Amino acid sequence: MIDEKQQTKALDADLSELFLRQSQKALLLRQESYGLRIERLKKLKAWVLANTTKIRDAVYSDFKKPEFEADLSETFVVLADINLALKSLKKWTKPKSVPAGLTYFGSSAFVHYEPKGVCLIISPWNYPFNLCIGPLVSAIAAGNTAIIKPSELTPNTSQVIAQMVGELFPQEEVAVYQGGPEITQRLLQLPFNHIFFTGSSAVGKIVMEAAAKNLSSVTLELGGKSPVIIDKTANLKDAAEKIVWGKLLNCGQTCVSPDYLFIHESVRESFMEHLKYFLETLFKQPGENFKETPNYARIINKKHYQRLCQALSTAIEDGASLVYGGDVDETENFISPTVLDNVPLHTTLMKEEIFGPILPVNTFKNHDEVIQYINGQPKALSLYLFSNDKRIQKRYRLETSSGTACVNDVVVQFQQPHLPFGGVNESGIGKSHGHFGFLAFSNEKAWLKQRVGFTSAKLLYPPYSAAKKRI
Numbered sequence: 001m002i003d004e005k006q007q008t009k010a011l012d013a014d015l016s017e018l019f020l021r022q023s024q025k026a027l028l029l030r031q032e033s034y035g036l037r038i039e040r041l042k043k044l045k046a047w048v049l050a051n052t053t054k055i056r057d058a059v060y061s062d063f064k065k066p067e068f069e070a071d072l073s074e075t076f077v078v079l080a081d082i083n084l085a086l087k088s089l090k091k092w093t094k095p096k097s098v099p100a101g102l103t104y105f106g107s108s109a110f111v112h113y114e115p116k117g118v119c120l121i122i123s124p125w126n127y128p129f130n131l132c133i134g135p136l137v138s139a140i141a142a143g144n145t146a147i148i149k150p151s152e153l154t155p156n157t158s159q160v161i162a163q164m165v166g167e168l169f170p171q172e173e174v175a176v177y178q179g180g181p182e183i184t185q186r187l188l189q190l191p192f193n194h195i196f197f198t199g200s201s202a203v204g205k206i207v208m209e210a211a212a213k214n215l216s217s218v219t220l221e222l223g224g225k226s227p228v229i230i231d232k233t234a235n236l237k238d239a240a241e242k243i244v245w246g247k248l249l250n251c252g253q254t255c256v257s258p259d260y261l262f263i264h265e266s267v268r269e270s271f272m273e274h275l276k277y278f279l280e281t282l283f284k285q286p287g288e289n290f291k292e293t294p295n296y297a298r299i300i301n302k303k304h305y306q307r308l309c310q311a312l313s314t315a316i317e318d319g320a321s322l323v324y325g326g327d328v329d330e331t332e333n334f335i336s337p338t339v340l341d342n343v344p345l346h347t348t349l350m351k352e353e354i355f356g357p358i359l360p361v362n363t364f365k366n367h368d369e370v371i372q373y374i375n376g377q378p379k380a381l382s383l384y385l386f387s388n389d390k391r392i393q394k395r396y397r398l399e400t401s402s403g404t405a406c407v408n409d410v411v412v413q414f415q416q417p418h419l420p421f422g423g424v425n426e427s428g429i430g431k432s433h434g435h436f437g438f439l440a441f442s443n444e445k446a447w448l449k450q451r452v453g454f455t456s457a458k459l460l461y462p463p464y465s466a467a468k469k470r471i
């Protein structure tokens with residue numbers, strides 16, 4: 001019987017051999033014109049278009065993700081990423097000239113966007129196709145090779161990804177390794193030129209520590225608690241509808257999901273009425289059970305189901321009031337949309353990322369206390385403000401820090417391909433999407449070409465006379 005050590009040794013040998021082949025290929029890719037990258041992206045686009053049903057079925061089998069949500073948040077987003085890259089790649093890859101300046105008179109200088117080389121993409125389960133293939137689009141656009149490690153918690157989607165990559169690319173260009181943390185940890189031993197990780201902040205730290213050993217650059221797309229603030233000038237009906245949509249999308253298992261809510265005390269009651277109305281009607285028919293509607297997904301697994309039930313019951317024990325929902329069914333990892341009022345700030349629901357369909361609501365009297373609270377928490381991936389007061393909007397922009405922010409809506413900033421996407425400190429490092437994704441996978445190489453036989457720097461060569469020291 002082969003023991004564990006031998007298996008690890010065999011895996012390491014396999015990975016090292018693949019890494020070497022990708023390194024050799026990467027040297028060739030960096031010399032290619034952008035036209036060959038376009039061809040690869042077009043192949044990828046054609047496969048996704050021809051296999052939308054397969055992708056939809058896979059994410060449904062993984063966690064009952066509704067058909068339309070699968071199209072909207074898995075395939076459409078990837079197709080939009082590819083289309084933008086196809087349209088913009090010529091511009092993105094073009095060297096950017098910079099002014100020479102008087103000191104460099106006669107020279108020319110530009111920024112050359114070279115591929116980083118061999119990249120590792122590690123992705124989570126919650127948008128299993130999009131968060132794996134989105135970064136791959138940027139990696140290919142920038143001219144890299146890539147090894148992909150999709151999530152072990154969505155095996156059906158990971159299988160579709162492996163099939164797609166196997167059909168489209170030779171292994172030395174793009175390869176997929178399936179498995180859990182043990183595979184990631186073996187992969188992380190290798191000296192990748194760039195690591196693009198999407199997942200929890202806890203695992204992000206493990207990835208960054210391993211990357212430090214090889215000084216691999218990293219993009220870390222992490223999670224956290226994204227606050228929603230509703231002030232007294234907000235359109236409450238509009239806010240309630242948008243928050244219900246953003247919170248229940250993917251059953252609350254979205255990195256930019258509205259996590260918890262602070263509402264001005266004077267409008268709380270009226271807002272709660274609107275919130276209940278949209279909870280009853282947006283994802284289902286009034287009176288219908290959330291279990292019956294095909295529009296509502298499930299919690300990914302037992303572990304997360306139990307984590308959420310535990311957080312819910314301790315919040316209630318600690319004094320929070322249940323104002324909507326609270327139905328659970330372990331046989332299907334089902335948790336109905338749930339709203340809690342007056343949730344103590346020390347509870348798990350207010351301390352840790354919820355990542356489920358539970359919405360804690362607390363009230364505030366003035367914005368100073370909200371801003372102070374937010375600034376006392378780890379920096380959020382997103383901040384949402386519902387307000388029609390421009391001075392208040394400006395206060396949150398200048399006085400708080402988060403990776404992204406959105407006024408009078410939720411989640412949609414993720415889909416704006418011309419905006420950078422990513423967190424800050426605890427919620428992430430580096431940016432992705434569109435041009436920002438291309439830059440994440442590129443080395444911005446400084447290129448200076450000097451005139452032969454002449455350099456204005458000669459003025460600064462020794463001997464360092466008194467006249468030179470005055471320059």
Ligand code: NAD
Nearest residue numbers: 123124125150151180181184199200203221222223224255
């Ligand atoms: P996770 O961190 O548990 O797993 C992500 C990946 O890391 C998986 O491929 C997994 O196999 C691997 N992994 C897990 N434990 C590991 C370990 N100990 N060592 C090495 N690798 C390990 O995250 P998840 O549960 O799949 O996803 C949910 C988290 O991801 C949430 O925190 C969410 O906010 C975050 N997220 C962030 C974004 C973003 O774009 N910022 C997007 C989606 C999800």
